[in-house]
Amino acid sequence: xxxxxxxxxxxxxxxxxxxxxxxxxxxxxxxxxxxxxxxxxxxxxxxxxxxxxxxxxxxxxxxxxxxxxxxxxxxxxxxxxxxxxxxxxxxxxxxxxxxxxxxxxxxxxxx
Amino acid sequence: xxxxxxxxxxxxxxxxxxxxxxxxxxxxxxxxxxxxxxxxxxxxxxxxxxxxxxxxxxxxxxxxxxxxxxxxxxxxxxxxxxxxxxxxxxxxxxxxxxxxxxxxxxxxxxxxx
Numbered sequence: 001x002x003x004x005x006x007x008x009x010x011x012x013x014x015x016x017x018x019x020x021x022x023x024x025x026x027x028x029x030x031x032x033x034x035x036x037x038x039x040x041x042x043x044x045x046x047x048x049x050x051x052x053x054x055x056x057x058x059x060x061x062x063x064x065x066x067x068x069x070x071x072x073x074x075x076x077x078x079x080x081x082x083x084x085x086x087x088x089x090x091x092x093x094x095x096x097x098x099x100x101x102x103x104x105x106x107x108x109x110x111x
Numbered sequence: 112x113x114x115x116x117x118x119x120x121x122x123x124x125x126x127x128x129x130x131x132x133x134x135x136x137x138x139x140x141x142x143x144x145x146x147x148x149x150x151x152x153x154x155x156x157x158x159x160x161x162x163x164x165x166x167x168x169x170x171x172x173x174x175x176x177x178x179x180x181x182x183x184x185x186x187x188x189x190x191x192x193x194x195x196x197x198x199x200x201x202x203x204x205x206x207x208x209x210x211x212x213x214x215x216x217x218x219x220x221x222x223x224x
Contacts, residue, residue, distance in 0.1 A: 006154075034212070043216035044155075044200060090154055092212070094204070099145055100212050102155040 002027040006091045006103030013110055019064075019078040021106050023091030026072065033074040034092040034100070035066055044090070050074060086110045113138045117201050117215030124191055125223050132186040132218050134175075134201035142203040144168075144177055144184040145212070149198045158186075158199070193222045 003026045013019060025031060035047045046059045048066035056066050063082060067075045074091060091103040118133040136142065146158040146168070159168030164179035173188045184201060201215040 036214075044214040046211060046213070049211055092155075094212070099143075099157045099160050100202075100204070101157075102147075105154040 002031075002093060002095055002101050004091055004093060004101055004103035006106060008106060009104065010107045011109070013081050013108065015083055015110055016080045019076070019081050019085070019108070021076040021089055021091075021108075023074045023076075023103060024072055025074075025093050028072075028093065028095040030071060031093040031095045033068065034094070035074065035076050036090045036092060038088040038090065040087065048076070081110045083110050113142070113203060113205065113213050115201050115203055115213055115215035117199075117218050119216075120198075120218040121221060122218060123221045123223065126193055127190045128222075130186070130188040130191045130195075130220070132199055132201075132220070134184045134186065134215060136182050136184065136201075136203050138182075138203055138205060140205045142205050144175070145202045145204070146173070146175055146184070146186050147200040147202060147214075149200065149217075151197070155200065191220075191222050193224050196220055196222045 005024045032051050034049045036044045037047050038044050048058055050056050050068045053068055053071055064078050086109050089106045092100045094100040114137045116135050143162045145160045147155040148158045149155050159170040161168040161177035164177055167176045175184050175186045198217045198219050200217045202212045204212045
């Protein structure tokens with residue numbers, strides 16, 4: 001069965017600092033991968049999705065970026081964090097025409 | 112574009128009450144429909160799903176029926192428990208393209224003993 005490893009679980013970063021959140025998956029190959037953000041008290045916003053290595057699609061303009069250097073690795077990055085980047089970040093995968101699976105999430109607080 | 116609209120929360124009920132959380136969708140194709148649940152401080156877990164019209168998904172006493180004619184997928188439970196307190200998300204996914212999941216805004220449910 002598929003598993004998703006997402007880390008760190010919590011992170012406190014100062015404004016202007018860089019960010020790197022990593023997500024790795026096991027038990028599947030060539031899955032569609034997703035990064036979502038949930039701002040405090042709000043719903044889930046799709047940030048990026050990837051259908052394969054090196055293939056990234058962005059859903060919303062922002063100062064975040066994503067990369068997929070390996071089939072089972074999906075990284076969310078920022079060069080300079082903003083206060084508005086605070087939120088709960090979820091990595092998801094959809095291996096085929098089935099439901100999506102999610103990691104445990106990273107709670108990011110930008111101070 | 113594809114979208115999901117959920118009943119606004121928060122919803123507060125007493126234990127053993129009947130629960131309905133409304134969900135309607137707009138999609139260009141024939142989506143699969145899902146309900147996810149997020150317990151405090153955790154990620155999302157799939158609660159139930161339906162992949163075609165008239166399918167009924169069920170799990171842990173929750174049910175939802177895929178209604179193509181009303182483009183709805185309402186979540187119901189006959190008798191809620193305190194442990195059902197969580198945020199519930201309705202979502203759709205299309206089979207074509209990148210198969211993105213589109214989520215509703217979430218409904219926070221609190222059950223009081």
